Amino acid sequence: MENATNTSASMSSNMQACVDACTKCHQMCLQMAMTHCLNMGGKHVEPDHFRLMMSCAEICQASANLQLSGSTFSAQLCAVCADICKACADSCRKLDGMEDCVRACEACAASCRSMVV
DSSP states (O other): OHHHHHHHHHHHHHHHHHHHHHHHHHHHHHHHIIIIIHHHOGGGGOHHHHHHHHHHHHHHHHHHHHHHHTOTTHHHHHHHHHHHHHHHHHHHHTSTTOHHHHHHHHHHHHHHHHHOO
């Protein structure tokens, strides 16, 4: 019984780490899009990049919400979240001043992938 408790606690800490990564990525993408990107203009607000940042913020928030609610669909959403976060990191990497967003997206992608079983 002790091993089951340890496994359960470990899974809980993995989920909490993923929720935290998703929440941080949501906040970072939303804040960077609405402040840095809008202020910079040009390539920072090109439709494909800006849409991707908004999609990333939304999927991260939804992923955190589903995990917190214990949804049976959270692993599926985590897989999609990881893909979108990776695409967002790749897009942000091409632009000036987006390093914090790249790091948040990469961390979230890695954490979400760890939740997909």
